[in-house]
Amino acid sequence: MNLRPLPDRKISILFSLLAIIGGGIVIFTFVGDTPTNLVCTGKFDNNFRDTSASMQLRAILHYATTKTTPQQSFNEISISFNVLKSISPCNFLVFGLGHDSLMWASFNPGGPTLFLEEDPKWVDIVLKDAPDLNAVHVKYRTQLKEADDLLRSYKSEPECAPTKSYIRGNDKCKLALTGLPDVVYDKEWDMIMIDAPKGYFPEAPGRMGAIYSAAVMARNRKKSGVTHVFLHDVDRKVEKAFAEEFLCRKNLKDATGRIWHFEIPAAGANSTDSGSFC
Ligand SMILES: C[S@@+](CC[C@H](N)C(=O)[O-])C[C@H]1O[C@@H](n2cnc3c(N)ncnc32)[C@H](O)[C@@H]1O
Numbered sequence: 686m687n688l689r690p691l692p693d694r695k696i697s698i699l700f701s702l703l704a705i706i707g708g709g710i711v712i713f714t715f716v717g718d719t720p721t722n723l724v725c726t727g728k729f730d731n732n733f734r735d736t737s738a739s740m741q742l743r744a745i746l747h748y749a750t751t752k753t754t755p756q757q758s759f760n761e762i763s764i765s766f767n768v769l770k771s772i773s774p775c776n777f778l779v780f781g782l783g784h785d786s787l788m789w790a791s792f793n794p795g796g797p798t799l800f801l802e803e804d805p806k807w808v809d810i811v812l813k814d815a816p817d818l819n820a821v822h823v824k825y826r827t828q829l830k831e832a833d834d835l836l837r838s839y840k841s842e843p844e845c846a847p848t849k850s851y852i853r854g855n856d857k858c859k860l861a862l863t864g865l866p867d868v869v870y871d872k873e874w875d876m877i878m879i880d881a882p883k884g885y886f887p888e889a890p891g892r893m894g895a896i897y898s899a900a901v902m903a904r905n906r907k908k909s910g911v912t913h914v915f916l917h918d919v920d921r922k923v924e925k926a927f928a929e930e931f932l933c934r935k936n937l938k939d940a941t942g943r944i945w946h947f948e949i950p951a952a953g954a955n956s957t958d959s960g961s962f963c
Contacts, residue, residue, distance in 0.1 A: 777798040780878065912949045
């Protein structure tokens with residue numbers, strides 16, 4: 686092999702690195718300012734710090750050097766990436782912290798991205814490496830083994846009805862996630878990614894509450910436009926059944942691999958007494 690002299694190679698490696706970092710910053714910083722950015726404008730408030738630039742630099746460094754890649758495939762991530770490209774900066778709520786967290790937050794520069802995580806130890810581990818992420822520990826009231834029963838019985842609990850449609854303080858409806866920080870209820874989320882909590886063993890919380898609560902939040906939207914809801918692991922029975930029940934096949938806009946993308950309109954005046962979310 687014909688290698689160039691060492692100083693030349695060093696200079697070219699340095700230029701390549703600078704090009705990658707600079708390119709990343711330019712793409713992700715200006716992507717949110719395109720004319721297509723009409724749907725939502727996430728605003729930072731006292732609950733969130735805007736750390737977009739440092740986060741993106743950290744993300745580039747992290748993904749350039751890590752051997753552990755996110756679980757979602759390129760095609761699965763691309764659907765969310767394209768949506769975020771057109772609506773960011775937006776209010777982005779993510780169920781679960783993982784190897785993809787830095788990526789999601791970096792895809793939404795200038796907008797608040799909030800992660801809800803069931804495992805407090807995992808929160809500490811992730812934040813140690815990425816302290817700029819907005820992540821909170823949350824508790825769930827369900828277990829995966831209750832899923833069939835919850836799907837059968839929620840219709841006989843009036844507080845779960847689509848016409849009621851509230852989460853905060855809804856103790857009677859077990860599917861409503863009542864243990865979330867106020868900021869989750871106070872904000873209108875433009876995009877919700879459900880890739881947690883765990884739903885692969887009977888005692889795990891399962892995603893029933895996350896799916897129900899995302900549907901309710903989306904239906905309660907007051908801003909213009911739709912809420913984008915992404916659900917991962919739809920190859921599993923529970924995710925599929927709860928998505929069909931609450932997110933509705935008619936709202937399914939895209940699907941690839943194990944992810945479904947729903948665009949949920951505000952229920953507004955269309956909310957009926959039929960007892961059905963779909
Ligand atoms: C199904 S995983 C989704 C992972 C994410 N999509 C990713 O690419 O990393 C969701 C949950 O698994 C748990 N989890 C993920 N990675 C973990 C790890 N390395 N150690 C401990 N828990 C982990 C967390 O509780 C998280 O909320």
